[in-house]
Amino acid sequence: MAFYIVQFLTGLASAASLFLVASGLSIIFGVTRIVNFAHGAFYMMGAYIAFTLTEQWSGALGFWGGIVAASLVVAVIGVLVEIVLLRRIYHAPELFQLLATFGLTLMVEDLVVLTWGPSDLVGRRAPGFKGAVDFFGQVIPSYDLFLIVLGPLVLGALWLLFQRTRWGVLVRAATQDRDMVAALGVNQKWLFTSVFALGVFLAALGGALQIPRDAVHHALDLRIIVDVFVVVVIGGLGSILGAFVAAVLVSELNAFGILIFPTISIILVFAVMAVVLIVRPWGLFGRKEAPARRTPGLTIIPWRALTSLERLGAAVVLALAALLPFVGGNYALTVGAEIAIFVIFAASLHFLMAVGGLASFGHAAYFGLGAYGVAFLAKLAGLPMIACLLLGPLLGTIGAIVFGVFAVQLSGVYFAMLTLAFAQIVWSIAFQWVGVTGGDNGILGVWPEKWAGSPAHFYWLALGITALIVASLRVITFSPFGFALRAMRDSPLRSEAIGIDGKRIQWMAFVIAGTAAGIGGALFAYLKGSVFPDSLGISLSVDALVMVLLGGIETVSGAIIGAIVYKALSIWLVSQTDWSKLVLGIFIVLIVVVFPKGIVGTFETLTARRRRPPSAEPAVLSAEMESAR
Structure with missing residues (x-):
C-alpha cells in the first residue's frame, strides 16, 4: 500500500x-x-x-x-x-x-x-x-x-x-x-x-x-x-x-x-x-462559448472551374515535372517523389479545410495508417506491390470512418482537438504494440518491386498517383456533393433547412480526405522502405497544416504550392545548414506577416485587385461587409 x-x-x-x-x-x-x-x-x-x-x-x-x-x-x-x-x-x-x-x-x-x-x-x-x-x-x-x-x-x-x-x-x-x-x-x-x-x-x-x-x-x-x-x-x-x-x-x-x-x-x-x-466538448469545468462572430478574411473564396488556358498551363507543368528523370539524378528523383507524396497529403487536408471548413490537427493518423496498412500486407501477408497499394490505404479509410463519426459532431477548436486525440491514440497503439508494429523500431524492408524499384520509375508512379488524387479531389469539389459540403460550411442552419444532411456530408468528406491521405502514406512507406510511429505523430500533422496555410487556404492550388515550397525548403536547408529549423521558422513567420493569405492567396488577391475596375470597388466592399455579417 x-x-x-x-x-x-x-x-x-x-x-x-x-x-x-x-x-x-x-x-x-x-x-x-x-x-x-x-x-x-x-x-x-x-x-x-x-x-x-x-x-x-x-x-x-x-x-x-x-x-x-x-x-x-x-x-x-x-x-x-x-x-x-x-x-x-x-x-x-x-x-x-x-x-x-x-x-x-x-x-x-x-x-x-x-x-x-x-x-x-x-x-x-x-x-x-x-x-x-x-x-x-x-x-x-x-x-x-x-x-x-x-x-x-x-x-x-x-x-x-x-x-x-x-x-x-x-x-x-x-x-x-x-x-x-x-x-x-x-x-x-x-x-x-x-x-x-x-x-x-x-x-x-x-x-x-x-x-x-x-x-x-x-x-x-x-x-x-x-x-x-x-x-x-x-x-x-x-x-x-x-x-x-x-x-x-x-x-x-x-x-x-x-x-x-x-x-x-x-x-x-x-x-x-x-x-x-x-x-462534454467544452471540458469538465469549461462553459459553452458565445457564438463566434465572423470577421472579414475568414470567408473562403468559392473555387472556380479552370479556364482553358489554366488547364493548358497545368498540363504543361505536369509534363515538365515528368521530364525530371531525364535531367535529374537519383537524389533529385527521390526528393521529387517525396514532394509529390506530400502534395497528396496536403491536398487531402486542404479539401477538408477549404471545402468542408473542418480543420484537423490529427490528419497524420490516416497518412500513417495507410503506411502501416502497406507494411502489414507486404511483410505479414506477402502480397504484391499493386495489391498493397490498392488495399493498404483502406486502413486509413477505416480509421477515418470510425473517427469521423464522432469528430463531425463537433466544430471549431473542439473538432480539431478531437482529431488530435484520435491521432495520438493511433500513435500510442503503434508505439506500444511492439509485437505487431515493431514499436519504436518500426517495420523495415518495405521496398517496391522491381518494376517500380528504380528512382525514375517510382518518381513517375508517385507523380501519376498525385495528379490523379489532386484531380479527383477537384472533381469532387465541383460535384453536387461538393456544393452541398460548401453550403454546410457556410451556413449549417440554412443547409439543413433545405434538406441537406450536414453531418453525413461532413462525415463523407472526412472519409474522402482520410482515404487520400492513406494513399499518400502507402506511397511514403515504399519510398522510405520502412514505417515508424513518427508517421502518425503530431509533428507530421502540424507539417500538413503548415503546407496548407503557407499556400493559402482560400485558393485552388494553395496546398500544392505550399507542399512544394515547404518540403523542398525543409530538405534543402537540412543539407545546407545545421540551423535548418531556425531558418525555416524565420521563413514561416515572415510568410505569416507579409503574406497573411498564404503565398498563392496573396498573389491571387493582388491580381484580382489589378483586374478589378475602379467602379466595382464600392460594390465589392459592400458584398464583403455583408459576407462578414
Whole structure:
C-alpha cells in the first residue's frame, strides 16, 4: 500500500508543473483565441534560462531567485513576441496564428541548441529540499512534497487574481465573449498583452521548477505541449480549476497507467480526452462559448472551374515535372517523389479545410495508417506491390470512418482537438504494440518491386498517383456533393433547412480526405522502405497544416504550392545548414506577416485587385461587409 501512496504523491508532484503550464495556455487561449503552439517553447526556455541563472549566477540571485528571474525574463520575451508578432495577426484566421507560433517553436529549438549545446543539462538540487522522506520503507523526495504544496497555492493565488480584481473580471469576461468586452470600451491590446505575459510566466515557471527533477534538453517543448493540450481540453478552456483537476488526472493516469496497464499506458490519457470531448466538448469545468462572430478574411473564396488556358498551363507543368528523370539524378528523383507524396497529403487536408471548413490537427493518423496498412500486407501477408497499394490505404479509410463519426459532431477548436486525440491514440497503439508494429523500431524492408524499384520509375508512379488524387479531389469539389459540403460550411442552419444532411456530408468528406491521405502514406512507406510511429505523430500533422496555410487556404492550388515550397525548403536547408529549423521558422513567420493569405492567396488577391475596375470597388466592399455579417 505504501508503494501506491508514494506513486500517487509522485503523480501529484508532476501535476504541479503541468498545471502551471496548462493554466497559462488556458488563459491565453481563453482570451486571445490563439492556439499557442509555442507555449512548450516558453516552458523549455524557462528551464534553460533557470539552469544558467542557478548555475552561473547562484551567488547573486540564489537558487530561488534564479527560478523567479528566469520566469520573468521569459515573460518579457513573451511580451515582445506578442507586441511585435502576434498583435499583427490577431485579425488573421486562427490557424495562421497557429502557423506563426509553430514557426517560433522551430526557431527556439535551434536557438537553445546554438546557445546551450545539444547535450542534456542536469540542474542542481533545490536548497533545503535535497533529501528524502521515508514513508513506511518507501522514499519520497522532499522536493516532490514541495511541489505538491505549491500547486494548490498557485491555484489559490490565481483564483484570487481572477475573482477579486478588476483585471481578473475583464479576463473572465473576455474568455466568454471578447467582442462584448471590446464593445464596453476595454483596451483589448493591453488586456491581451497582460494575459499573454501571465500565461508565458506560468509556462516558464513550470519549466524552471523541473530542473531539479528532470534533465533539460531541446525536445522538452514537444514533449510537454501535447500533455498541456490534453489538460486544457479536459479541464475546459479558460478554467483554472479545470486545468488543476485535469493536470492531476493526467499525471495520475501516467503514474499508475504504467503499473496497471503497461501495454496501453500512453493510450489512457488520450482516450479520456476523446471521451470528454465527445460527451462534454467544452471540458469538465469549461462553459459553452458565445457564438463566434465572423470577421472579414475568414470567408473562403468559392473555387472556380479552370479556364482553358489554366488547364493548358497545368498540363504543361505536369509534363515538365515528368521530364525530371531525364535531367535529374537519383537524389533529385527521390526528393521529387517525396514532394509529390506530400502534395497528396496536403491536398487531402486542404479539401477538408477549404471545402468542408473542418480543420484537423490529427490528419497524420490516416497518412500513417495507410503506411502501416502497406507494411502489414507486404511483410505479414506477402502480397504484391499493386495489391498493397490498392488495399493498404483502406486502413486509413477505416480509421477515418470510425473517427469521423464522432469528430463531425463537433466544430471549431473542439473538432480539431478531437482529431488530435484520435491521432495520438493511433500513435500510442503503434508505439506500444511492439509485437505487431515493431514499436519504436518500426517495420523495415518495405521496398517496391522491381518494376517500380528504380528512382525514375517510382518518381513517375508517385507523380501519376498525385495528379490523379489532386484531380479527383477537384472533381469532387465541383460535384453536387461538393456544393452541398460548401453550403454546410457556410451556413449549417440554412443547409439543413433545405434538406441537406450536414453531418453525413461532413462525415463523407472526412472519409474522402482520410482515404487520400492513406494513399499518400502507402506511397511514403515504399519510398522510405520502412514505417515508424513518427508517421502518425503530431509533428507530421502540424507539417500538413503548415503546407496548407503557407499556400493559402482560400485558393485552388494553395496546398500544392505550399507542399512544394515547404518540403523542398525543409530538405534543402537540412543539407545546407545545421540551423535548418531556425531558418525555416524565420521563413514561416515572415510568410505569416507579409503574406497573411498564404503565398498563392496573396498573389491571387493582388491580381484580382489589378483586374478589378475602379467602379466595382464600392460594390465589392459592400458584398464583403455583408459576407462578414
